[in-house]
Amino acid sequence: MIGEIKANARCLGWGFLLAWVFCAFYSGSMDGSSMVVDAMGGGVARRLAVSVLPVGSAVVSLIVIVAAERRLGPPTNCRALVVAAPLAVVVATPMLFLPVYGFAATPLLFAVSAIFTGAGSALMWVMWGQLYTRLPQDAVESCAPASAFVAALLSIATMAVPHGASIALVSIYPLISGVLLWHAWPEVSASASADHASLPADPLPLREAFGSMGRGGFGILAACMFVSIEGSFWASSSVDASHAVIIFVVSALFMAVVSVSATAGPRRVSLSFAYRWMCPLMVAGFAAIIVLGAKTGAFAAAGVGIASRFAFCVITQMYFASYAARGAATPVQSYAVGWLFVHVGDLLGLLVSFPLQDAIGASVIEPSGAAAVLIVALVAAVMLALNDETRFLSWETPQSYAGAVCAASAPAAGMDAAVGAGAGAATDAGAAVDIGTVDAAGAAGEAKAGHLVLRPQSVRGAGGEGEGAAGEMGVSAPVAVGASPSAISSQNPQPVDFIGQRVALLAREHKLTPRETEVFGLLAHGRSIPYVRDALIISRDTAATHAKHIYAKLDVHSRQELIDLVMSNEL
Numbered sequence: 001m002i003g004e005i006k007a008n009a010r011c012l013g014w015g016f017l018l019a020w021v022f023c024a025f026y027s028g029s030m031d032g033s034s035m036v037v038d039a040m041g042g043g044v045a046r047r048l049a050v051s052v053l054p055v056g057s058a059v060v061s062l063i064v065i066v067a068a069e070r071r072l073g074p075p076t077n078c079r080a081l082v083v084a085a086p087l088a089v090v091v092a093t094p095m096l097f098l099p100v101y102g103f104a105a106t107p108l109l110f111a112v113s114a115i116f117t118g119a120g121s122a123l124m125w126v127m128w129g130q131l132y133t134r135l136p137q138d139a140v141e142s143c144a145p146a147s148a149f150v151a152a153l154l155s156i157a158t159m160a161v162p163h164g165a166s167i168a169l170v171s172i173y174p175l176i177s178g179v180l181l182w183h184a185w186p187e188v189s190a191s192a193s194a195d196h197a198s199l200p201a202d203p204l205p206l207r208e209a210f211g212s213m214g215r216g217g218f219g220i221l222a223a224c225m226f227v228s229i230e231g232s233f234w235a236s237s238s239v240d241a242s243h244a245v246i247i248f249v250v251s252a253l254f255m256a257v258v259s260v261s262a263t264a265g266p267r268r269v270s271l272s273f274a275y276r277w278m279c280p281l282m283v284a285g286f287a288a289i290i291v292l293g294a295k296t297g298a299f300a301a302a303g304v305g306i307a308s309r310f311a312f313c314v315i316t317q318m319y320f321a322s323y324a325a326r327g328a329a330t331p332v333q334s335y336a337v338g339w340l341f342v343h344v345g346d347l348l349g350l351l352v353s354f355p356l357q358d359a360i361g362a363s364v365i366e367p368s369g370a371a372a373v374l375i376v377a378l379v380a381a382v383m384l385a386l387n388d389e390t391r392f393l394s395w396e397t398p399q400s401y402a403g404a405v406c407a408a409s410a411p412a413a414g415m416d417a418a419v420g421a422g423a424g425a426a427t428d429a430g431a432a433v434d435i436g437t438v439d440a441a442g443a444a445g446e447a448k449a450g451h452l453v454l455r456p457q458s459v460r461g462a463g464g465e466g467e468g469a470a471g472e473m474g475v476s477a478p479v480a481v482g483a484s485p486s487a488i489s490s491q492n493p494q495p496v497d498f499i500g501q502r503v504a505l506l507a508r509e510h511k512l513t514p515r516e517t518e519v520f521g522l523l524a525h526g527r528s529i530p531y532v533r534d535a536l537i538i539s540r541d542t543a544a545t546h547a548k549h550i551y552a553k554l555d556v557h558s559r560q561e562l563i564d565l566v567m568s569n570e571l
Contacts, residue, residue: 228349
């Protein structure tokens with residue numbers, strides 16, 4: 001993991017964008033909104049507008065980005081946007097928190113600043129998402145948690161400086177994020193991983209793009225809404241804001257534990273996994289308000305809200321990347337629609353929090369009573385979300401592609417035997433086997449298992465040619481680690497079943513076990529350890545151990561050496 005972080009250090013720039021969001025809107029370290037409201041003349045309506053307008057601007061911008069992709073392409077196609085988006089956020093951020101007393105145009109100035117920050121940050125969320133979808137899966141699962149940890153450290157550091165200095169410091173974070181994105185994008189976009197050979201070229205129709213998430217979109221929205229409401233109880237209490245440092249330290253540790261747990265086992269980078277730990281945690285936060293009272297309980301609830309938000313951001317960042325990589329949507333649609341539901345959830349949370357906290361302040365409702373109602377609503381929302389078995393919410397699929405994996409490791413003449421071995425391996429993993437079907441009308445040679453489109457046997461070239469049949473499980477060229485699919489397809493053409501035959505021959509020659517042969521077949525196609533973990537439904541450590549044994553038996557020391565051995569003409 002440390003090696004992946006060092007190799008992709010510039011990809012940690014997402015952490016600076018995350019730090020900007022947490023410092024500006026969640027930590028309270030830059031809370032100048034009350035002064036801005038006073039400068040506008042005060043009032044409940046203005047207070048609501050000051051909180052809602054930046055989030056609403058981001059919501060509108062994300063909708064525009066999704067709608068414009070079919071006509072204008074992804075945002076990174078325009079290098080000017082990569083520069084303009086962070087600059088817009090940098091220039092506009094101070095105006096959100098520095099009031100201009102006695103200035104008649106203060107409301108207009110704030111509105112313009114809110115629009116700039118919302119639009120600029122929306123573009124940056126999507127552009128960082130485009131970059132993450134092109135990283136190897138193991139790099140994504142290393143860089144996303146590391147970026148969030150950087151964001152936590154930056155948030156803690158920001159709390160230690162005076163209010164004016166914190167505004168200047170936080171305003172720089174998007175600029176640093178933009179600079180790192182600018183430098184990382186050319187290299188990453190030119191070397192798409194074999195894990196992401198299924199990235200779709202054409203955007204889905206607009207209605208289908210928004211509907212592809214099913215209830216998963218509602219699940220994201222509900223989670224963010226309740227997290228926002230939970231944090232609002234602390235704002236109405238008398239707890240000293242300096243305790244936010246404690247909250248962020250604990251949140252960083254909690255986020256690290258969730259990230260390790262999510263990446264250690266197979267198919268856990270999903271919203272269903274996030275909900276399994278997030279729901280009990282948020283219920284505990286609301287329960288703390290009932291048991292511990294308005295002051296201490298609100299502090300605990302705020303800690304739960306920040307910790308949940310940090311961990312949820314990490315899980316969604318990794319999941320949106322894998323969702324796009326499996327061909328379910330373009331990177332822009334995956335991240336723009338995903339973050340759209342996040343921002344809509346925040347927006348609804350604000351709209352609920354303001355009247356709720358006003359009612360609590362006026363003694364219309366007790367905090368404990370409000371917390372009890374919210375627990376019931378939260379459980380109902382989670383049950384509705386987890387009842388969904390559609391494409392977006394969960395990794396689970398009705399069929400396993402372990403049989404197809406095993407078939408990749410066998411010569412065409414021995415396909416029946418490979419199917420039998422694959423079935424046995426999948427039975428050990430507790431999953432049904434389906435080698436897949438050939439989609440003759442579309443891209444020939446795509447093996448489908450459940451909702452996933454699997455192409456371990458093929459790599460699509462620039463013209464969409466050169467895909468082997470599903471039964472042959474071969475590719476038309478040697479595979480280089482980190483090489484783009486188009487680059488792979490143009491190197492040294494070989495028979496379509498070449499890799500499958502070579503894997504089978506080498507496996508027999510070096511006495512690999514059936515499971516090692518399955519892993520070998522995936523590694524030979526340039527797949528990463530996390531891909532092997534999810535494909536064979538084994539833990540990451542088990543996949544890594546198999547790879548280590550394969551390297552030792554084949555006398556190679558890296559994945560590239562393994563691929564070179566497979567593609568060589570000598571046995």
